Amino acid sequence: MKIGIIGSGNMGRSLGILWAEQGHQVYFGARTTEKGKAVADIAGNSTQGGINDEAAAFGEVLFYTIRGVNPQEVLSDIEVLSGKILIDCNNFEIPEGFAYPPIEQSLAEKLASEVPKVRLVKAFNTMAQELFELAPTPLKDYSVSCFVAGDDEEARNIVMKLAEDIGFNPVDCGGLRNARMLEGMGNFIRFMIIGQKLGSYATVSVNVLPPAQQERLGGRKVSSLN
């Protein structure tokens, strides 16, 4: 696929390099041509680099790494995003003492409201940059979840395939509203990594286990609670 990276910092550079290694065409965007080209030089694999406008025009899928900045401020014309898949990997800033307020609107929903014609998908926000250093192998041996939420099912499936390409176990998380939970998980994992000092190779995944052969605890009874 043709992938445009909007903001080629830690996340943009890492994912772009990995996707290019898997044969995708990647254009690294930055605020300056020099920065975009420098990242492409490091990435190799026929990647290109330039300003964010060029990356946005190039990609059918765009990876948006610029936290809390309205695309109107990043691109000269947001019409270039119309109909494209925009992957949002952003997490909230870490507040003092990890005292996060409840999430009433996710960063992803806010971004979608700023660019209504885009097919917005939340993904890649529950793992640290360091984890990508393990991709695609040995990462794929660990069945690490990449949670994917977005209202457009086809867009979600495309992003799940992109996650699978680089060694993740994609998990369909339904509509974009669920990005609130994914961003909550992003907050949680950073608390584990930094607050609880587990380090950047800690991550969150869902596991589906084989059912018990015998329900020796009596099994689940009808409950009066929801």
Ligand SMILES: NC(=O)c1ccc[n+]([C@@H]2O[C@H](COP(=O)([O-])OP(=O)(O)OC[C@H]3O[C@@H](n4cnc5c(N)ncnc54)[C@H](OP(=O)(O)O)[C@@H]3O)[C@@H](O)[C@H]2O)c1
């Ligand atoms: N790093 C992680 O481990 C990790 C993991 C999961 C999710 N995330 C989330 O991913 C997002 C990006 O993180 P990162 O570590 O990649 O950050 P980063 O290395 O600081 O990169 C951020 C990018 O944003 C661009 N940028 C910043 N302000 C801008 C502005 N006003 N206009 C245009 N571009 C601007 C920078 O552009 P230039 O290149 O032009 O300077 C840079 O490429 C954050 O929301 C973070 O919470 C990070």
